[in-house]
Amino acid sequence: MICPFCNLWDGYWRQYRINTETAIQNALQRVPGQVLRVEMDVEDGLLVYEIHIRTTNGMVYEVTIDANTGEILEVDRQDD
Incomplete structure (x- = not known):
C-alpha cells in the first residue's frame, strides 16, 4: 500500500x-x-528539534528548538 x-x-x-x-x-x-x-x-503545526541533554550533575533536560529559525522555544527538566 502506498502512503497517501x-x-x-x-x-x-x-x-x-x-x-x-x-x-x-x-x-x-x-x-x-x-x-x-x-x-x-x-x-x-511547527517543525521542531527535541534535544535531550544530560548535564554534569546528572540532570536531563529536553531543549525544544524551532527548526526554521533555530530559536529555543522551551527548556524542560525531565523527571525520571
Whole structure:
C-alpha cells in the first residue's frame, strides 16, 4: 500500500532551515552537557528539534528548538 501522506511529509521535512548540528549547538549553549538524543517532531503545526541533554550533575533536560529559525522555544527538566 502506498502512503497517501508520504509526498506531503517529504516536502514538509525538506522545508526546515537549520540542520541538526546547528540545533545541537544552540541547545548546548543554553544547557551544557552530553547530548543523549535528537528527535524531530511537529508541535502545534511547527517543525521542531527535541534535544535531550544530560548535564554534569546528572540532570536531563529536553531543549525544544524551532527548526526554521533555530530559536529555543522551551527548556524542560525531565523527571525520571
